[in-house]
Amino acid sequence: MDVSEIIVPGDTPGTEWRLPVLRFKGHDPKAPKTYIQAALHAGELPGTALLHFLCERLRQAESQGAIAGDITIVPQANPIGAAQSHFGELQGRFDLDSRVNFNRDFPLISIADRSTLIEDLDDYPATNRLKRQLLHMALGADLVLDLHCDDESLQYAYIDEAFWPEAADLAAALDMEAVLLSDGESSAFEEAVGFAWKYEIPGERRPRLPGKLSVTVELRGQRDVDPALARKDADGLWQFLSARGIVRSEMTTAAAFSGPAVPLDNVEIIRAPEGGAVLFHRNIGERVAAGELLATIIIRPGQPDGSIDLHAPQDGLILTRTSDRLVRRRGDLMKIACGGASKASRRAGALEN
Incomplete structure (x- = not known):
């Protein structure tokens, strides 16, 4: 496992943010590349716990040569929000400076323009620099998972119709109880990824994206930060990675997804x-x-x-x-x-x- 940091300079002298990035190198260049992040809303931590346990398995698999496709993991994607506290309460959903949701206003670009995301970064405030670097990393992958949670909640996901029903394997592996089929019309992180792929040729929209996936996973509620649940979810995500040929495993196939899949x-x-x-x-x-x-x-x-x-x-x-x-x-x-x-x-x- 390679561990690096992206340093995001602050907007006032003497401040900066550090973003740890964990990378596992695959041995098969034809295998899908995967990007997974958690805690974009800084107080939503079930995904961070999941990735902690998933990385244990990935390190073991790496030592055995069992990782086929490159995997990039950002377990705490929002150090700016994690440092925002108001009267003792974490304020990790909205940027206190711009008042914009940390999961909105991601640039909507074509994949052909990916490199422009990290050009002239000094022209942008810290939150926008963070968003542009997260999106740049994600657009280097084929499968993108953004791990969130709701307030009090079942396990469910937002999945663009362009990825459905192919993405039913993820819903089954993570034992989701519902899927909400989104229209891809927002500037949220996972939809910005899908937008870049759909408009690979600017002005021409691809309605289906076989072999690709960009999804927001809602890992139950904010208080469901629990070792047993985190290990269960890590097992489910491992099963998904195995079924997609990203890791080698003898795990059994998950049961078919049986929950409702409804449009927004x-x-x-x-x-x-x-x-x-x-x-x-x-x-x-x-x-x-x-x-x-x-x-x-x-x-x-x-x-x-x-x-x-x-x-x-x-x-x-x-x-x-x-x-x-x-x-x-x-x-x-x-x-x-x-x-x-x-x-x-x-x-x-x-x-x-």
């Missing part, structure tokens, strides 16, 4: 109509029918008509739930994967900011 338009996002204390009646992983009671928000405690009940707009599987119990007006409470399209309007791109 079929995701109902339950939002709070007013702020208050939320009481959930249903939990993640439960299937609900249209009209069932999901949550009660106490908006005026102790007063007549001081609460609001929220009901399921259609049948579906509860994927996520907020861990907050004091919610703001229009705050997201739940995501429900459904068989039909939501009646709520949705702009193209990501589900949330």
Whole structure:
């Protein structure tokens, strides 16, 4: 294993950020190249734990000559966000300087222009330099996995329709309970990777990308940083790498993915109509029918008509739930994967900011 660091100079004198990069050299130049990163939202650590245990296996495989394709791993992809603390609370999702989500505003370029990402880096602030270097590394691979987690959540993934159903092997290996088929219209990291491949010839969009994969994996919830879960997920990812011919292994084939795979338009996002204390009646992983009671928000405690009940707009599987119990007006409470399209309007791109 080769360990190096990318140094990202800060925007004020005397500051800099260090980004560790772990590389495993494969022996077969024809095997797929893989890039995996975690903690782009710095407080989302299930992926960091997974990669810690996966690297144990990769080091052993490397010593046995069992790595076919090059593997690049960035286990903590956002040192800038990891250093952001406000009143004792980590603020790892949004850049406190620009107020932009760390997983938005990645450059949308053609793969032919990959080298331009790291040209004239001094012209950009630190966060943009970090994003450009992460994207540059990822575009040197064939398979790109961006490991995140949600708040309280099942295991699921965002996968561009251009990679589906080929990517069902990843969903099966990681025992995902749902897949959300994205439209590739945002500037999030995994969609910026897909954009570069789709528009290899500028102006000409490739609708299918066989042999390629760029995916956001949601490894349950923020508090699911657990050694048993991390080892289980590392085993699943190892199985995926084995099935794709990147590592040599005798592991058995994963069962077929059996969960729902629905477009983003079929995701109902339950939002709070007013702020208050939320009481959930249903939990993640439960299937609900249209009209069932999901949550009660106490908006005026102790007063007549001081609460609001929220009901399921259609049948579906509860994927996520907020861990907050004091919610703001229009705050997201739940995501429900459904068989039909939501009646709520949705702009193209990501589900949330």
